[in-house]
Amino acid sequence: MTKTLIPNEFLVKIDHIRCRRCKRCILNCGFGVLNFQDRIVADHSKCVACHRCATFCPEGAIWIERNPLCFKPNAHWTPESIKAIYKQAETGGVLLTGMGNDRPYVNYFDHLVLDACQVTNPSIDPLREPMELRTYLGSKPNSLQVETVETKEGSYALATRLSPQIKLETPIIFAGMSFGSISLPAHKALARAAHLSGTLMNTGEGGLHRELYPYSSNIIVQVASGRFGVNQEYLDRAAAIEIKIGQGAKPGIGGHLPGEKVNQEVSQTRMIPAGTDALSPAPHHDIYSIEDLSQLIYALKEATRYTKPVGVKISAVHNAAAIASGIARAGADFVYLDGFRGGTGAAPTIIRDHVGIPIEMAIAAVDDRLRQEGIRNQVSLIAAGGFRHSGDVAKAIALGADIVAIGTAALIAMGCRLCQKCYTGNCSWGIATQRPELVQRLDPEEATERLVNLLRGWSLELKEILGALGVNAVESLRGSRERLRGIGLNQVELEILGVKPAGR
Amino acid sequence: MKNFPRIPSGCSIVGIFNKQAKRFSGADILRAIRVMHDRSNGLGGGFAGYGIYPEYKDCYTFHLMYEGEASQHETEHFLEKHFIIERSEPIPTRPHPRISDVPILWRYFLRVKPRRVESFRGREGTASASSPQFCQVLEETTGEHCDERDFVVEQVILINRCINGAFVASSGKNMGVFKGVGYPEDIGEFYRIEEYEGYLWTGHGRFPTNTPGWWGGAHPFTILDWSVVHNGEISSYGINKRYLEMFGYHCTLQTDTEVIAYLFDLLHRRHGLPLQVACLALAPPFWKDLDGNAGAKGELAGALRQVYGSALLNGPFSIVVGYTGGVIGLTDRIKLRPLVCGERDNFLYLASEECAIREVCPAPDRVWAVKAGEPVIGQLEEGVQP
């Protein structure tokens, strides 16, 4: 084999004086970077900066640096684009990656700021007053009918029957991540954390492992184009059902789980042979139009006797607003919008980095459209795609989302270092892998606790934000763009987001 | 389109209501608001009187404020197109040393032209009052509702939104709003409200945090026979406004109080929710108080929050809402603004401060502080016609 032209991305540095040669780093590295000859030696070319070695070295004797190797500066031909060309010239293939879009596009969240109360309306102290985050996922009618009754409690009773609603104690749910792309302990931790926090996890397209059955009331099951793991029992073991049309990281294309990740457990859960690549097709082969989608929505509602919400997940693309309106009219109870920073276990880099639109714009456009058409109540709007903290969550809700979903943030809570190598199946943190020796590194108990803590922390922060805004219920923030201002945005962007510039 | 700045304010509010529809002079409400002088700063005051136009009680009475004659001409041209004008006259006032910059104040007693409602019914909504092209089609009347009152609501919103320098202060039957820039007691004298008799009066003194000098910005805010006087600020204004837009209400005045009037109109008149239930949606109980209350009330309150979450009025407020059938007093659910209630004989009194009640009714049978989020509703007794 001729020598590769691709320079190393990282350099592994070892302080051989402090190193006591315990070899823990070798055991910990999922990517086979380290080796022992007369001392620890590293194959720099394999390092992905997953930090596992550095985290577990007892002596602090190993660390990772970015390879300082300098390319002749060129504003157009960046080192990334040059290296990508070397790779393709050597392999002739599609370049793969994991996690979300890492390109420096405008981040609209960072150009939006929230309001706060001063004097004329008081802020509310969340430590002393109730502060409500409870949110219901499901389709709501535009109005309610009330009947007069004579009871000791009061004289009116509800006459309208609401369609199924799922109670969430916080407007944050976990995004769809499949068993297969992530490990069983990771999946279990998500389910248990959702259960403990009164919210939902989402199976992704990989089916539902039996060990998750006890958490059924906190699980959204996904029906994706590959139909992996979909049967009556699967639908019955869910609180809600989601038809996945698209994913923010890879709009318009299907899924790919490499055969190496399809072990016995994954094969049983997905109902496919072990060791085979699990390829979900780009479109659903029974959905070629909105009426087909409507049929599937109602087929799933029939199959579950109209007892649970059925929604549709799409990636945020140019005409997301029109699509979302169609989905609402097709009978969906929720629309899940996934922005272009949403993560993935595996996607072609070119798609991940260049297809789709920012979730901020998509939320604003979809919420506006549904309101113009008077059908906003018909669907819950879930938004996802790279939410980094509760500030992003609050802004997304103010723009018009009912609920936000977090995937990448949840993985980071479990230890993920965003090395973007999930598609290799070698995740050193036991998250995006099925290799038994790596999987067993993730303690589901501990991961659960970390996820619960994350949700709790963000929820408390949301309450602080609500209190500062002088409201004590999340529904008073939802869609209240009056409480947002834009900084450094042009007139058109402000218009699309429906916010005024700061200072107005 | 007109664009008014949103002005936060503090305030005094008061309401006096007779359940037998016995009419009494506006002098009482004037005395009641006068004692709360310190709660306003001279930048806004106003009153709503119900039952004051018995001779025209079947007419929609429009109280208009004009910045100039051009706006008046344009508006009258518009009104003539859509309504039969039974009577048109200036609103009587008296010169007042502390009231200046008075706009043209005019009132019209109107009936909807039957043909208008017909065509209004016939056409499916091609543009709603909230769509931008609406201003260009001022001539046309379109919409998707088929109620005469919906038609009137749209015309009011149109005038406020599209005719420069014209503002509808009130539009209900057998009621009217008298408001302007000044201390409320001066405004009342200026409008000679002691010369009117009504069975329900509400009043407002305003303490805005800057000086718009705009008469339309004073309370009460109205639509049809709904009038709202409000002490406080609706922190949820942003979403309340967007919610109302979905139902064709265009909030032109950039004041949070406007949304309250529209929300009552939407929830009670259009959605048919009983007043008590509408209040339960606007100032709902906390979930912690509903959880475990599996009964009919808990179920209803829970469903209301799920469906009407965007209508929840959040932030500090106490309000007195008048309508043909009675009066409603309501505060926000943690009662960040005051509201006191008093009763004697057939009278119900609501005010920011007890002193206002005692000024006009020195020995009420009962006086109590209104509980957070719990409405006080006074209604005309059965069979009583206003």
Ligand code: SF4
């Ligand atoms: S873990 Fe640290 S101390 Fe142990 S062998 Fe590796 S570098 Fe040396």
Ligand code: SF4
């Ligand atoms: S899940 Fe694992 S492989 Fe994927 S980015 Fe995170 S650390 Fe890397």
